[in-house]
Amino acid sequence: MLEVNKVDAFYGEIQVLKEVSLKVNDGELVTLFGPNGHGKSTLLKVICGLQRTSSGHIKFNGIEINKLPSHKIVEMGIIYVSEERHLFPGLTVMENLKMGAYNINARRDEDTNLNHIFQLFPTLEERKKQLASTLSGGEGRMLAIGRGLMSNAKFLAIDEPSFGLAPHLTDHVFRKISEIKESGISVLLVEQNVAQASELANRIYLMEDGKIVFEGGKEEVLSNEHVKKAFLGM
Amino acid sequence: MGPEQLVNILIVGLRLSVIYSLMAIGFTLVYGVGKVFNYAHGAFFMWGAYIAWFLSTGFFHLSYPIAFIITIPIMFFFGVIFERIVIYPLRGRPRGVINIFIVTLGAALFLDNLALVSAGPFRKTLPPLLEGTLNLGVFVVSRHDVILLIIAIAVIIMLGLFLGKTREGTAMRAVSQSMVAAQIVGVPIDRVFSYTFGIAAILAGISGMLLAPRTLIFPGVGWPIFIKAFIIVVFGGLGSIKGSFWAAFILGMIEAFIAFFIGGVWGLPVFSIVFLIVLVVRPQGLFGTVG
């Protein structure tokens, strides 16, 4: 479904992504681990059109997307859920969700999606008239994911959803992500929480220093002592 | 000071206020959405008046109301093209805000002198939109002033509806709250920046066309009003339309009173003093947010 092929990216002079290639198949949940600051977030941003790649290409269902403006990529169903959430602070929960349905394809299904999301995240329904800036960390994460779903997502690129959350909230978030994946949406998940995130994953990539250094299934990763020690601190 | 004079002051104040309002709202829209200080906003004011002049008295000899209407879409394209050429290339760069400040200054210099070169240094006059005066009981107002007020207020109301109810307006509000969030939900950012500039140019151009019959137009006519407009914007709160609106009224009225009591030339210095006070006491202005 999503094919990233030898993609480079730069911050000014510094090369952040070095010939990165990865794949996410239909209905898969793929996790990306690696040390902080080594390019994982940048990769997600590049996929979603929030940052440009200087070489290589990215294909979604066969269509090349790396030169498209970000709003066209959103229209195709590729949605970014940022670690920083990036909510609309002056809007309510409900308004934020409705903004999620901004693109043409999603507006038709706005009501259906809204119901679905309130079922998935009842807390959001409770707080629907609250300003987004007043939500707690966990609630904000839910809203960011919910808003992403409102865009008729076929593919979610989620960046560290468990960051800064208490353990029981982390469980909750991962359960929800699992439910989302079960409903047919493909997910590329960047995480620091190796233990829980690898439980959900169909496949795992490891990224270090802007390069993909390992690819494999859950068992492969967890049985490889070298990988575990070097990258996962286990 | 008798009631007649008071009414005159109020009318002057009202007229200044709505014009300032249009200019200030245009400026604050561009800042709110794009975080851009468009130093050439005064040049848009001037060019609105000049284009209307070209279309009417200058060359095409259309009636002024017709020229007025035709100038509006011209100003929109003016704004859009301006954004593409001058702003768009600088948007990603570091120190973007101050660079854009300076490049728009240069563009303003260019646009001022383009007017000088095209139309000559001599001041031009424009006929009023409607000739004659209106008698309201004891008081006499010019018809042009009445239509000025009506048009300006209508424009402000239309803008409010546009921002609140239409998809494009909502997109503008979204971008002004968080550019990244807007990108994430699929708002076409580049397009939004473009038409925001177009709208700002329209607002400035309308101000120019409304005010021009009362004053003369010459290259650089946009500066005094632009300076007042950005003082108003800071006073009202950067990025806040509500703030610009109220600040425009407060300061417009103050200016009318000052002009009557100590003379019009003190308008700008008093505005500047207000400005410095605001910066020291409450930099976020009336309705702005800190940070």
Place this chain on the structure above:
Amino acid sequence: MHKKVFLASVLLLLSLPLIFHDNPYVMHTLILCFIWGVVTEAWNLIVGYADVFSFGQIAFFAIAGYTSAMVSIYLRASSWLAILAGAGVTALVGIAIGLLCLRLRGIYIALATLALHLVLPTLLSQGRIYGTGGTRGLAGIPLLQLGEYTFSPISYYYLGLAIFLLLLFAIYKIINSSLGLAFISLRDAEHFAKSLGVNEYKYKLMVFGISAFITGIMGGFYAHYIGTISPAILSIDLFLIVIAMLLFGGLGRFPGGAIGAFAITFANELLRPTGTFRLLILGAIIVTTMLYMPQGLIGILEFLGRLISRIFKGKLKKQQN
């Protein structure tokens, strides 16, 4: 490499009057280059090095010019003292402005100093009773004298050159002093620098004062060279031209300001025959420089320099083989 270029330029400047001594127009243009070169470079200290977006430089210049003119005319003081007085007052004004503005966020400093620049003309025009000479300004400012000798255009040239070199040297020293290093560290690694105790506020205040003083000297010199000063010095046109000088040369690179001043002053004079197109072209220069040449002239010169040295190295290698 840089030293050679510098020495060559100084020699060139010293010898120019020998060629142009009967061309007062060229002499005048060069003196203007010296004046604006210093002002721009002093501005570069604030904007380029201390990273403060102040637009008050010409206001400083005008205040100094007026002060020194008024001291000369009304207090009948010697012109030299007047110039120093002007610079001193301007330095105090600079510090006062710094105290008011530096607590504000970046863009607000720009607006506040801009407001100062914009209020000043009206204050000066309306200040006739305070001796500012109103809209026409002040005329009859005494020229510089040493004893009985009144300065001629050539002596103004050499004096201007001397002050130019002296002040530029002073700026150079400041940039390479602990003060300058403090700013570079603040620019490149703000939190680290602050954690080491670099007091940003104090240093910025000092820069305001020093920059204002230096500008002030040239302001006084200007007044006692031209002989008149008026609110026209604060016109938008001149304001934008000086900004063009700053940008064109290279913001934050010494001596970009001075180079830009020379380039733009000459461009300004060369463009005079084009009449009304002059400012149009200057405006276009500002826009295109910002868009396509953010490094300024210095960037281009450095690029050319590297290109040339690479070609030379290539030739040397060929000779060795």
